[in-house]
Each structure stands twice: as structure tokens, then as C-alpha cells.
Amino acid sequence: xxxxxxxxxxxxxxxxWRTTIIREGERLExxxxxxxxxxxxxxxxxxxxxxxxxxxxxxxxxxxxxxxxHRMILDDLLVEFEIDGLSEAEKDHMNRVxxxxxxxxxAVEGINRLRRKYVVAALSNGNIALLTNMAKHAGVTWDCVxxxxxxRHYKPDPQVYGTAADxxxxxxxxxxxxxxxxxDLKGAQAVGFKTAFIPRLMEYGPDGxxxxxxxxxxxxxxxxxIDLATQLGx
Amino acid sequence: xxxxxxxxxxxxxxxxWRTTIIREGERLExxxxxxxxxxxxxxxxxxxxxxxxxxxxxxxxxxxxxxxxHRMILDDLLVEFEIDGLSEAEKDHMNRVxxxxxxxxxAVEGINRLRRKYVVAALSNGNIALLTNMAKHAGVTWDCVxxxxxxRHYKPDPQVYGTAADxxxxxxxxxxxxxxxxxDLKGAQAVGFKTAFIPRLMEYGPDGxxxxxxxxxxxxxxxxxIDLATQLGx
Numbered sequence: 001x002x003x004x005x006x007x008x009x010x011x012x013x014x015x016x017w018r019t020t021i022i023r024e025g026e027r028l029e030x031x032x033x034x035x036x037x038x039x040x041x042x043x044x045x046x047x048x049x050x051x052x053x054x055x056x057x058x059x060x061x062x063x064x065x066x067x068x069x070h071r072m073i074l075d076d077l078l079v080e081f082e083i084d085g086l087s088e089a090e091k092d093h094m095n096r097v098x099x100x101x102x103x104x105x106x107a108v109e110g111i112n113r114l115r116r117k118y119v120v121a122a123l124s125n126g127n128i129a130l131l132t133n134m135a136k137h138a139g140v141t142w143d144c145v146x147x148x149x150x151x152r153h154y155k156p157d158p159q160v161y162g163t164a165a166d167x168x169x170x171x172x173x174x175x176x177x178x179x180x181x182x183x184d185l186k187g188a189q190a191v192g193f194k195t196a197f198i199p200r201l202m203e204y205g206p207d208g209x210x211x212x213x214x215x216x217x218x219x220x221x222x223x224x225x226i227d228l229a230t231q232l233g234x
Numbered sequence: 235x236x237x238x239x240x241x242x243x244x245x246x247x248x249x250x251w252r253t254t255i256i257r258e259g260e261r262l263e264x265x266x267x268x269x270x271x272x273x274x275x276x277x278x279x280x281x282x283x284x285x286x287x288x289x290x291x292x293x294x295x296x297x298x299x300x301x302x303x304h305r306m307i308l309d310d311l312l313v314e315f316e317i318d319g320l321s322e323a324e325k326d327h328m329n330r331v332x333x334x335x336x337x338x339x340x341a342v343e344g345i346n347r348l349r350r351k352y353v354v355a356a357l358s359n360g361n362i363a364l365l366t367n368m369a370k371h372a373g374v375t376w377d378c379v380x381x382x383x384x385x386r387h388y389k390p391d392p393q394v395y396g397t398a399a400d401x402x403x404x405x406x407x408x409x410x411x412x413x414x415x416x417x418d419l420k421g422a423q424a425v426g427f428k429t430a431f432i433p434r435l436m437e438y439g440p441d442g443x444x445x446x447x448x449x450x451x452x453x454x455x456x457x458x459x460i461d462l463a464t465q466l467g468x
Contacts, residue, residue: 129402169362
């Protein structure tokens, strides 16, 4: 494959959002006595994400970036989970848990190996500030941070992948989209990207229902990002 | 100063475009017998840059990114300097000398020190692909690559700095613009950025006329990026 660049989905593919949110919730419980079913809270927060983006897609909301959509969902969850008494600063800090996500254990090494040969970019629905802070916090290094925000469309809308290819200056067929989610890879493929599927069996926890069966059309399937680097000869 | 992020001008501030172009021209002369006054060629190429951006500003040209403007100027220079016989691939390679610029000797260390504490971003008129390839080639690491391309305006138009602040998610007053050029710093200041002036006395060669006298309104003046890191306590 004549690949020149790799674009990475972030939430779930490179970072373990669920474990991070549960841990931060449990810390809030220890330190401030805020009680909740944190695994259910994490799943509900992430569960609000697709419907929120759909509201932007349908024009019910103007362009709201993911920080803002996360906050909108959080405000509803605080009511639903009966979490009271947080100050505005505490709510803002809680919302920024998405800036402090923990990478999967293979992510830093895998990405560093891939960077030796390829241009390696984030390509997420997360906004640029969120992605930049998250990478810095976790010690992940990107050559370039790209986002749905730059196209004002959310993945898997084709504009996101098209804008990324234009900005990277490579034809789509020279770019490998790396993701744990089939709909993201199919979206990239529709624009002409190559595709690598990384099943993340624990993304949604022990009782979750992650994408597991690769589509036959995917170019690569790897068990994690170190395996992907190895398959690409790095 | 409550700085959270630094945005860097690139051509001349972090990278030594003139020395790079002269060296690559001299190599072309040795290897392929292409003769020219390379210092004058480098100055003419860079000299075409502001007028070309002005044509975009005035609407005489649609949005052309810097790779495309560089190529437009190069095509004229090849005629003016009577450089014949280059293939399309050789012209494209020559135009991409801007992707292979050499950093000033203090740049990699200075930026790495600044990254320990701050979000550190490129903010250049160069397009994203150009900036990404240049950094990777030179071993410079940015937390995030921002460009005039994302605002479809060229610096010092205020839209460029405003877009950068929005994407970084910080108020302009928490961002320090770092540049060797007074007009760039004044443009950033007009939007509320803090400013650091780094005079680059050799940017235009031994007979050049670089900006040397800092404006009194600049927040910091440093002799290079290592000195800037030191002044910021890093």
C-alpha cells in the first residue's frame, strides 16, 4: 500500500474514555462525597454523543463543538443522576475529563513507531483544543491535529475526510484511516481512504457491544496500534 | 503573564528559509549544472510572497494556499533566471524546498523546553501540509499546527489570530505570539494576544534589513527561542 499518512479516530480507538470517566467519578466520590453509578454515568455521557451530533447535522443546533455538546449532555446527566451542588468551575472541570483521557496501553508506543515513517494525524469529532490538550496530557505526539471542527461536519460525513485529505496534501488513497468503529471506516472509505480496523473489545466495558467483525473491504485489521506498526514494517 | 499557549510564526522566526534555498540551489548546480545567483534567487522567491498574498487579499486570486503561491512565483523566477529544462517533477521538488527548511540552531531545543509547560502551536501563513512536513523533516514537534489556511485569510489579517484563539480554546490574552516580524506581532496584538519579539538578524542574509528595534508595546524580547524559554522560567 502506498500510504503516506495515517489519520486516527480518537475516542475509543486511541483513548479509553470509559475507564477515565469512571476513575474520575470515583475520585469525586472519595474526595467530595458525590455518589453515582459511575459506569452507567460514563455510558450515558458517551451515549448522548451521537444524538447530539445528529441535532447539529439536522440543523436543530448551530455548529456546536464537542466540548459544548459534552457540556450540554453533562448538564442533563447531572439532573438525571441527581448530582447537586457542583459549582460552575467544578462542572467545567468535570466536562474537561475528556481533555484528560487515558490512552490505551499500546497507543503511545504504537504511534511513536508509526511516526518514524508516516505523517500521523488525529482525525476526530473532538475539537482542536480538546484533542491538543488530550494528547499533551497523555504524552501522545501527533504530527498534526485535524478535526471535524475544521469541516464543520461530524464524522462519518464525507466532508470531514475530504477536508483532512486536502489539508494533509495527499490523495485520499494515500491515507490510512485507523479506527475501532466500522461506521467511521466506511465513511473514510467512501471518500477513497484506505482503512485499518482496530477492534477495542473493552471500549464499552465488560458488558459492552463493540464492533468486532471487520468488514471484508478493510485493508488492514490489527489487534492494537503496536500490531499495526508491526504490520506496516515498523 | 498568565500565558497558556504560544503561537509561532514560522518562516524566518523558527526556520532559516534563505540558507536552505541557497544550499539546495547550490546542490542543483553541482548535481545537474543548473546555474543561478542563488542568494538573489532566494531573496526574489521570498520577495514575491507578500505581493502574492496581497493578490489573494484583494480578490484578484481566489484562495490559493502558500504551496500554490510559491509555485506561481517559482514559475516566474525560472523564466527570469533563465533556468530551463526542469521536468514537472523537478519543479515540484524544487517548490517543496519550503517543506524542507532548516530550523535556526536554537529552535528545536527552545520549542521542546517551552512545550514542557505551554501548548505550543505553529501559526503561519504556510498551509497545514507544508507546516506539518517541515516540522517532521526538521525534528520540530508542535502540539498543534495552525495556519492562515484555516481562516482563509493571511496574516496579519485579524481573522487568522482570532481563528487560532478559538481553535486553541484560550482567550487571546492568554496566548503569546512569537515572531521575528513586527507587522505580525502588531496584527496579533490588535486581536489581544501577548507578543514576544525574536529579532533574526540574519534572516535576509548579511546585507538584509531585518526588523531589529522592538516596539515598546511588546511584552517580551528574546534573542532566540532558548532565551525565550529561559525568560519564561523553563
